[in-house]
Amino acid sequence: MTDSSACGYALDSYKGMLKPQSQDDRLQRVFRSMGEPSWWLLTALSNHPEGLAPFQMIHQVQDWLKQSNYPVQRLDPGTVHYAIPRMEELGVIEFAGEQEVDVPVGRGATKPDKRPVWKLSALGEVALAHRARFEQVAQPRLRPGLVAV
Numbered sequence: 412m413t414d415s416s417a418c419g420y421a422l423d424s425y426k427g428m429l430k431p432q433s434q435d436d437r438l439q440r441v442f443r444s445m446g447e448p449s450w451w452l453l454t455a456l457s458n459h460p461e462g463l464a465p466f467q468m469i470h471q472v473q474d475w476l477k478q479s480n481y482p483v484q485r486l487d488p489g490t491v492h493y494a495i496p497r498m499e500e501l502g503v504i505e506f507a508g509e510q511e512v513d514v515p516v517g518r519g520a521t522k523p524d525k526r527p528v529w530k531l532s533a534l535g536e537v538a539l540a541h542r543a544r545f546e547q548v549a550q551p552r553l554r555p556g557l558v559a560v
Contacts, residue, residue: 434537441501441538448486449494450542451475453503453535462507462528465491466514495529503535 432440445453455471456463463471465488472486498504507530513521531539 434534437502437534438538438541441503441534442541444497444501445503448472448490449498450539451486452491452494452498453531453539456504456529456531457536457539460530462510462530464510464512464526464528465495466526467512467528498535499529501534503532503538504529505532 451472452468454475455468458471459467469486469488469491473484475481476484476486495504499506507528509525510528511523512526512528514524514526516522
């Protein structure tokens with residue numbers, strides 16, 4: 412048998428967790444939970460307000476990685492598969508229904524097909540704005556002449 416005061420305390424603590432969180436609390440959770448690939452996905456969604464299917468997110472991010480000659484050139488589909496539900500749970504993206512998109516079928520060909528799409532939420536926009544501001548303020552100081560190849 413469990414002590415009722417201990418149970419009451421646990422229930423009070425549990426109930427406290429169900430209270431609505433402030434935007435600052437939610438943003439702190441976002442920044443503590445998301446890794447770099449999730450930020451890349453958010454950025455891709457910010458460029459497409461109508462939303463993107465997961466394969467479109469991957470394509471957009473990989474294009475940027477290649478254009479910037481980033482050391483990582485590939486975004487694994489498994490990363491996106493696991494990131495989407497976490498990002499949705501954090502509240503930075505939201506399901507936007509199904510849309511007809513051009514799906515690659517091989518050799519450069521595509522065919523229209525309905526796919527689930529996600530879009531950036533209001534909280535996701537705020538999180539990206541905070542991250543962009545941080546990156547603007549915290550510019551790395553590199554040695555003169557040091558250029559990524």
